Amino acid sequence: MSENKIWLSPPHMGDSELKYIQEAFDTNWIAPVGANIDAFEQDLEAYLGSRHVVLLNSGTAALHLGLVLLGVQAGDEVICQSMTFAASANPILYQGAIPVFVDSEAESWNLCPIALEEAIVDRIAKGKKPKAIIAVHLYGVPYKIEAIRTVAGKYEIPILEDSAEALGSSYKGQKCGAFGDIAIFSFNGSKIITTSGGGALITSSKLLKDRALFLATQAKDDAPYYQHSELGYNYRMSNICAGIGRGQMEVLDSRIDLRRSMHEFYVELFAAIDGVDVFIVPNDDYFANYWLSTILIDSKITNGISGETLRLAFKEANIESRPLWKPMHLQPVFSSYPYYGSTVAESLFKKGLCLPSGSNLTNDDRMRIKTVVLELFKQ
Numbered sequence: 001m002s003e004n005k006i007w008l009s010p011p012h013m014g015d016s017e018l019k020y021i022q023e024a025f026d027t028n029w030i031a032p033v034g035a036n037i038d039a040f041e042q043d044l045e046a047y048l049g050s051r052h053v054v055l056l057n058s059g060t061a062a063l064h065l066g067l068v069l070l071g072v073q074a075g076d077e078v079i080c081q082s083m084t085f086a087a088s089a090n091p092i093l094y095q096g097a098i099p100v101f102v103d104s105e106a107e108s109w110n111l112c113p114i115a116l117e118e119a120i121v122d123r124i125a126k127g128k129k130p131k132a133i134i135a136v137h138l139y140g141v142p143y144k145i146e147a148i149r150t151v152a153g154k155y156e157i158p159i160l161e162d163s164a165e166a167l168g169s170s171y172k173g174q175k176c177g178a179f180g181d182i183a184i185f186s187f188n189g190s191k192i193i194t195t196s197g198g199g200a201l202i203t204s205s206k207l208l209k210d211r212a213l214f215l216a217t218q219a220k221d222d223a224p225y226y227q228h229s230e231l232g233y234n235y236r237m238s239n240i241c242a243g244i245g246r247g248q249m250e251v252l253d254s255r256i257d258l259r260r261s262m263h264e265f266y267v268e269l270f271a272a273i274d275g276v277d278v279f280i281v282p283n284d285d286y287f288a289n290y291w292l293s294t295i296l297i298d299s300k301i302t303n304g305i306s307g308e309t310l311r312l313a314f315k316e317a318n319i320e321s322r323p324l325w326k327p328m329h330l331q332p333v334f335s336s337y338p339y340y341g342s343t344v345a346e347s348l349f350k351k352g353l354c355l356p357s358g359s360n361l362t363n364d365d366r367m368r369i370k371t372v373v374l375e376l377f378k379q
């Protein structure tokens, strides 16, 4: 294992990040206030169009604040896509609320509209209408926007759109992050662009933005002394991190192109290998940033080669790959909560693998990946 490690999704800096950090130092705005925060928010607002952005210190904080803004309280029920990262669901428990997990459909791997409606109808019959629906764009592939919106609208339940993995993805030309009543992004180290750690909350109204800002900065009343009438949070992004974000926004389009070209590389690599399917968007209405390229392996067709076999072969060559997200209803911490649907998410988890997808992988890296794959699958 002398060769460098190929990571699943490493950070990829541009040319301007250090300049903006230097500006923060030069002006001494080493704080969760400053010009980089204002500018990065404006950049994101311009990118999304007619949306209001509040930068926060993580995507998880954004999801938590989103639930607070939607009025979710202790004892309330919140529907959440089961197939996702734990950060989508944890904030439900932070609020003392009850997660109700729902299966995926096989086309976008996201919230199944049929199982969603079953869940809503059954929860209402049991006496409680869910307070919110958390829908996720997994691996940068948009969920079934129209079908989910129709179900949510029918029962008048707001959508909290977890767009942590989908900055730059779109559906029918509209950007992810602009679909939910509230949406969030993550800028954690592994995401398509990163601020080292950070997130954003997206709303459609200035009023909600101001409310989010107030709650994210300790809910200080308008008084010369420290007075608090409400519970506040310390969730704002630092001006240093926002400087990284400003620089990353300048290269976002090129990062999306590079991730998509990694995905194209895998489509070609696996085209001739029976039993391995690269995950692609359902149709042309969907545009994915392909934050991570993922595959499903049917080991009945591959003579027993599974995702785990491939993962270990990659590991041997110092290449990182990972299983898909393990569904939340199968997690020990969430096992006591209700679940609706069948085994779509579970079967994706069993068959899937996330492949190295970084925008900064070199041609040499691609050759190493290709060698492992061709070696393993040669009959």
Ligand SMILES: *Cc1c(COP(=O)(O)O)cnc(C)c1O
Residues within 6 Å of the ligand: 057, 058, 059, 060, 061, 084, 085, 087, 088, 136, 162, 164, 165, 185, 186, 187, 188, 197, 198, 199
């Ligand atoms: C990364 C991620 C989050 C959490 O974002 P952090 O910034 O790491 O807190 C939430 N949901 C999904 C689907 C994610 O992938």
